[in-house]
Amino acid sequence: MRNFKTWAGHRAVVTGASSGIGAEYARQLATLGVNLVIAARRMDRLQALALELSSKHGVKVDCCQVDLVAPEGPRVLFDFATADSQQVTVLINNAGLAKYGSFLEFPYEDHFSTLAVNSVAPTEITYRFVKHMLAHRKQSYVTQVASIAAFQPVGNFAVYSGTKGYLMYFSESLAYELRGTSVKIMCLCPGGTYTEFFEHSGQKITSSGRKTMMSSEKVVRLGIQAMLAGKVIFVPGFLNQLACFLPRLIPRHLGQFFAAKAMGRAVEKAS
Ligand SMILES: NC(=O)c1ccc[n+]([C@@H]2O[C@H](COP(=O)([O-])OP(=O)(O)OC[C@H]3O[C@@H](n4cnc5c(N)ncnc54)[C@H](OP(=O)(O)O)[C@@H]3O)[C@@H](O)[C@H]2O)c1
Numbered sequence: 001m002r003n004f005k006t007w008a009g010h011r012a013v014v015t016g017a018s019s020g021i022g023a024e025y026a027r028q029l030a031t032l033g034v035n036l037v038i039a040a041r042r043m044d045r046l047q048a049l050a051l052e053l054s055s056k057h058g059v060k061v062d063c064c065q066v067d068l069v070a071p072e073g074p075r076v077l078f079d080f081a082t083a084d085s086q087q088v089t090v091l092i093n094n095a096g097l098a099k100y101g102s103f104l105e106f107p108y109e110d111h112f113s114t115l116a117v118n119s120v121a122p123t124e125i126t127y128r129f130v131k132h133m134l135a136h137r138k139q140s141y142v143t144q145v146a147s148i149a150a151f152q153p154v155g156n157f158a159v160y161s162g163t164k165g166y167l168m169y170f171s172e173s174l175a176y177e178l179r180g181t182s183v184k185i186m187c188l189c190p191g192g193t194y195t196e197f198f199e200h201s202g203q204k205i206t207s208s209g210r211k212t213m214m215s216s217e218k219v220v221r222l223g224i225q226a227m228l229a230g231k232v233i234f235v236p237g238f239l240n241q242l243a244c245f246l247p248r249l250i251p252r253h254l255g256q257f258f259a260a261k262a263m264g265r266a267v268e269k270a271s
Contacts, residue, residue, distance in 0.1 A: 008033030011088050013081050013129065015068065015121075016095030018045035020195030021145060024216040025092045028224060030057045034090065037081040039064040068095055069116045074124035078132075087136045091129045093122040094145040098160035098201040101269060111159045118163035123170065126185075130174075133183045140183045141227050144171045148191045148235060151244040155260040160201075164189075168233065175232045187233050188223045190214065191240035192266060202270045209266030212239055 012029050016022035018040035026038050030053040038046050043065045050061035064080045066073045081088050096118045099110050122144055133140035149161040150168035171187035178185060192213045198205055205213065219236050226234035235241045243262070247255030 009035070010090060011035045011037065011081075011086060012090035012092065013037045013039065013077070013088055013125075014092040014094060015039045015077070015125065016145075017049065018042040020197060021190070021193060021216045021219060022092070022094040023049055024220040025094060025223075026053060026061075028217075028220050029090065029092075030059050030061070033057065033059060035060040037062045037064055037077075037088070039066050039077050040095065041065060041067050068121035069113045074121050074128065077125060078128040081129075082132060087138065088129060088132060089136075089138050089140045091125065091133075091140075091142045092145070093125055093143065095121070096145060096147075096163075096197075098157060098197070100160075100201045100203045100267070101156055103158045114159045115163060118160070119166045122167060126170075126174070130178070130183055130185075134181060137182055142183065142185045143223060143227050144168075144185070144187045145223075146171070146187050146189045148189050148240050148244055150187070150189055152247050152259045153256050154263055155256065156263070172232055184227070184230050186227045186231050188219075188226070189233065189235045189240070189244065190219045190223075191235075191237060191243060193219050198267065199270075203267040204270045205267055206265065212266060214240075 012034045014022050014025045014036060017026045017038035026036055026049060029036060036053065036059060038049060038061060040046055043063060046063040046065070050063050053059060054061050064077055066077050068074065097114055099106050099114060126142060130142065144167050146164040146167040149157055150164035154161040168187045168189065171185050175185040192209060193216050194213050195216055214237050222236040223234065235244050
């Protein structure tokens with residue numbers, strides 16, 4: 001891993017670290033010697049991970065129980081992570097959720113939560129931490145975890161693909177504003193990755209979907225390499241890169257048609 005030695009002693013904040021991609025970010029950053037603030041609602045999961053990582057790698061791991069739907073969530077996380085003048089140099093805005101199905105079948109509160117966790121909270125968290133990073137002037141990195149759904153409107157995933165599209169545009173614009181500063185912003189856009197995400201979003205992976213899934217270990221390993229290399233948008237995996245590139249060559253409505261077909265082959269609605 002590039003810059004292995006230089007990472008010891010840094011402090012990283014990882015949201016959504018109680019499972020899946022976020023827990024894997026915590027694991028891989030800990031192996032680099034990075035101290036951590038891990039955040040989510042399920043404190044028992046965070047505490048178990050903190051114990052595992054601090055005993056294996058000797059890093060300091062602080063657990064922040066926070067609900068990112070709550071308006072005060074991002075401020076609570078920022079105050080916790082920077083208490084006692086501690087400096088944060090890595091932010092992984094990873095927490096996210098989805099509801100798979102038609103827009104009108106869910107209570108509006110579900111869509112509100114998706115908007116809050118996937119778009120509103122990462123915007124405020126980024127605002128607070130980037131100000132903090134610019135003030136302490138150490139080389140710093142922010143990764144926003146979006147999705148390949150950011151590249152293409154996806155039926156039955158209307159709010160989710162909207163929130164991820166927002167996150168990608170926001171990150172790309174901010175990376176431009178921050179060029180030449182000590183803070184690098186990257187948007188990671190994974191495709192299907194084996195995590196609890198499918199269970200939480202009401203999806204079942206089909207046998208053909210399984211063939212295209214990546215492990216969170218690989219997504220995060222490539223994501224950290226891309227972040228250190230200063231990429232602005234990064235899609236891990238050749239098939240995912242193809243899925244993001246091909247729609248640019250065809251009319252938009254056809255892109256949406258093929259995206260819905262591909263999605264329908266990879267997952268079905270859980271009963
Ligand atoms: N898996 C995939 O196929 C895939 C593909 C593309 C992009 N992604 C993106 O990757 C990110 C991580 O997802 P994952 O696959 O690792 O799914 P996951 O295992 O379901 O993890 C989601 C994480 O978000 C946290 N979270 C959800 N609601 C929250 C809230 N209200 N407040 C605080 N934290 C909350 C969860 O923690 P608590 O429940 O403990 O709060 C959990 O740690 C998401 O942004 C997702 O959109 C996933």
